[in-house]
Amino acid sequence: GAVVSQHPSWVICKSGTSVKIECRSLDFQATTMFWYRQFPKQSLMLMATSNEGSKATYEQGVEKDKFLINHASLTLSTLTVTSAHPEDSSFYICSARNGGLSEKLFFGSGTQLSVL
Amino acid sequence: AQSVSQHNHHVILSEAASLELGCNYSYGGTVNLFWYVQYPGQHLQLLLKYFSGDPLVKGIKGFEAEFIKSKFSFNLRKPSVQWSDTAEYFCAVNSPNQGGKLIFGQGTELSVKP
Numbered sequence: 001g002a003v004v005s006q007h008p009s010w011v012i013c014k015s016g017t018s019v020k021i022e023c024r025s026l027d028f029q030a031t032t033m034f035w036y037r038q039f040p041k042q043s044l045m046l047m048a049t050s051n052e053g054s055k056a057t058y059e060q061g062v063e064k065d066k067f068l069i070n071h072a073s074l075t076l077s078t079l080t081v082t083s084a085h086p087e088d089s090s091f092y093i094c095s096a097r098n099g100g101l102s103e104k105l106f107f108g109s110g111t112q113l114s115v116l
Numbered sequence: 117a118q119s120v121s122q123h124n125h126h127v128i129l130s131e132a133a134s135l136e137l138g139c140n141y142s143y144g145g146t147v148n149l150f151w152y153v154q155y156p157g158q159h160l161q162l163l164l165k166y167f168s169g170d171p172l173v174k175g176i177k178g179f180e181a182e183f184i185k186s187k188f189s190f191n192l193r194k195p196s197v198q199w200s201d202t203a204e205y206f207c208a209v210n211s212p213n214q215g216g217k218l219i220f221g222q223g224t225e226l227s228v229k230p
Binding site: 034036038043044046049091093095104105107109110 | 150152154159160162165204206208210218219220223225
């Protein structure tokens with residue numbers, strides 16, 4: 001079955017540094033990828049929708065200059081958390097849509113970010 | 117390792133039929149449980165969640181789910197489906213003791229015939 005690979009799975013960084021998270025569709029072309037964030041005791045929150053070759057569409061309240069999304073190819077989207085702060089500590093997960101007939105959604109394994 | 121299993125990959129029902137989608141997880145500790153829905157062309161939306169308390173959880177749009185700890189299950193139910201319930205449904209689990217990592221089931225596609 002289709003696989004979405006997300007790296008790293010766990011990252012600890014110092015406040016003020018930047019962290020890049022990669023999301024790859026391994027055996028299908030993903031024209032659309034989604035980035036979500038989940039804080040403890042809450043549900044997933046959509047951060048942005050990433051379309052290959054165009055600028056990401058950010059949800060209200062999500063700072064586009066802080067959460068840089070690049071979807072340069074049909075198999076790779078990256079989320080960079082710039083100048084991370086402790087309040088950015090969260091679980092980030094990507095999902096990719098298989099643009100074939102099934103239009104099915106597949107999830108990465110997620111990244112737990114801890115900012116010290 | 118934790119895993120989430122949704123037994124039904126594709127369910128086809130007629131309107132007004134009752135729905136039950138299975139979800140089982142493998143983890144012996146404390147868990148938080150979620151059901152998400154994705155309507156065609158849209159992103160994920162939360163249907164309901166269980167953190168603690170009453171194991172019978174009511175969600176939006178008439179959905180409910182029951183947490184049965186002894187069976188490691190969190191099945192989603194709706195007494196009478198509508199055509200507009202056609203969507204893909206995802207069960208998800210995380211454990212507050214393991215950093216909150218969210219694990220999804222593979223999803224169940226529901227098709228409701230008018």
